[in-house]
Amino acid sequence: MPRLIFLFLLFLASLLMLISAPAYYLWLLAVMVGEYGLLFIAATLVILTSGGLIKSKYNIVGTFTGILALGMFMSPIIRAYLISRQLPSNIEKELNLQTDHRVEPFTFSKLFQKDATLNYKTFTYANYPDISLTLDFYAAQTKVKRPCVIVIHGGSWSSGDSQQLPELNTVLAGKGYQVASINYRLAPKWHNPAPVEDVRAALIYLKKHADELRIDTNNFVLVGRSAGAQIALLAAYTLKEPGIKGVIDFYGPADMVWGYSLPAPKLVMDSRRVMANYLGGYYPQVPQNYKASSPVEFVNAQTVPTLIIHGANDPLVAYDHSRRLSDKLQQYHIPHYWLKLPWATHGFDHHLNGPGGQLSTYAVERFLERVAPVKGAN
Known part of the structure; x- marks a missing residue:
């Protein structure tokens, strides 16, 4: 029994x-x-x-x-x-990219490997009257300037920090990218667009210190997870920063107006309350804030290439957010790829050597090759 x-x-x-x-x-x-x-x-x-x-x-x-x-x-x-x-x-087809077919997107043996992490340095990149913001910098082993990946953590816009899921930062630094994982101002004390302004401040800091940090200021890519993906998408689509060459969206809420109409199960998360804390009220109170924070509203012919990664079993951020974003990008013929993981849930990339982690890491590396390739010797 x-x-x-x-x-x-x-x-x-x-x-x-x-x-x-x-x-x-x-x-x-x-x-x-x-x-x-x-x-x-x-x-x-x-x-x-x-x-x-x-x-x-x-x-x-x-x-x-x-x-x-x-x-x-x-x-x-x-x-x-x-x-x-x-x-x-x-x-290759969606991003017009010639990939190295010797690199396997998934191998069974890798399931037994432990995720690695790299040491980093912490810098203060913004000083506001009531808070200072820091970033963790994962340096590539190089003597020349390299593209920089800016990572924006998740946490319902109200929690989390720059040390969340550092394994991908380590992988990308090992591939020759400079990686800056940033902290930003959190809800409910601060509302949108404060985090997007923080991304701008991080860009200004990284450009100012580009020589000592060996950053190619013409090649930035934003990466965000969950709430951080909404920030990354909104920053990439609205800052009009020519140095931003692409954005990577891990299971992010791309349509805040539509998302309010389809909340997550209450036993998982009170998503309407979470959104209200971030946007200064519920949708009937501040509808303009929901529209202004929806990345899909800002897709146009000049939008940067986008990589979307989402698991179909996500109970926190509906899978349809990614479908709606992909459809809008398709409408404007923006180069993009949507990696669909039928079994995966929110935060699946907690383990980079797991099934979803391996596929998403491969997609991220190939996307970076397309939009901000590492060139030249170390």
Whole structure:
């Protein structure tokens, strides 16, 4: 009986690969199941083989349940492999980029590797009367100026910091990019457009110190996750900074007006309250603020190339945000690529060597090659 119970619980966890998590802690579990699936596969196999030769209805039902769970735990790995077969050619087509087909978007062996992190230096880039803002700088090993990636963290516009998910920063610095992960002014004390103004301030600081930091000021790319993606998109589309060559959107809310009409499940997050804290009120009170903070409203013929990355099982930021942004970019013939991850949830890139993490990192590297390539020797 205990065997059946454990296998049934694993089966319930595996269902998170098919449906969006209905509650906050189940969402956290979904991140683990999707990107650390080897742990769940191992646990299922251990319990499955513990039945021995005992023949009982509980054992038979447990074995059947465990096999179903095992299949669903393996599905992200299988689907990542299948997506990876077409990913290089799809990116080539959408971004007009010749990719190196010797680089594999996904490998099974990488699932066993630990994500690496690099040391960084912290600089104060803006001083306001009531707060000073810092950035963490991950330096590429180079003596010449290189493109700079500015990373904007998530956290519902009210939490999080520049040290969130540093693994991608390490990867990009290893590829020759200078990386600046910034802090910005948080809600509810500060409202939009304060964070976008902070991005501008970071750009000014990085340009001013470009010689000592070895930054190519003609080549900046913005990267944002969740709330940070909304900031990154809005900054890239509205600042009119010629040095911004592209923007990367990890599961960001691109249409704040539409997003208010389709809130996240309350047990996961009170998204309307979160938006109200950021925009100074609920939509009926300040509708103009919601429109002014919606990146889709600012897409035009001059919009910079965009990479969109989103998991279909995201319970915090609806998948349709990315569809709406992709459609608007398509309308204006803006070079862009939307990496769709059918099993993935919000924050899937917590583990860069997981199925979704490998595919998204590959897409980010190829996109950067397209919009801000690293040139020349170190």
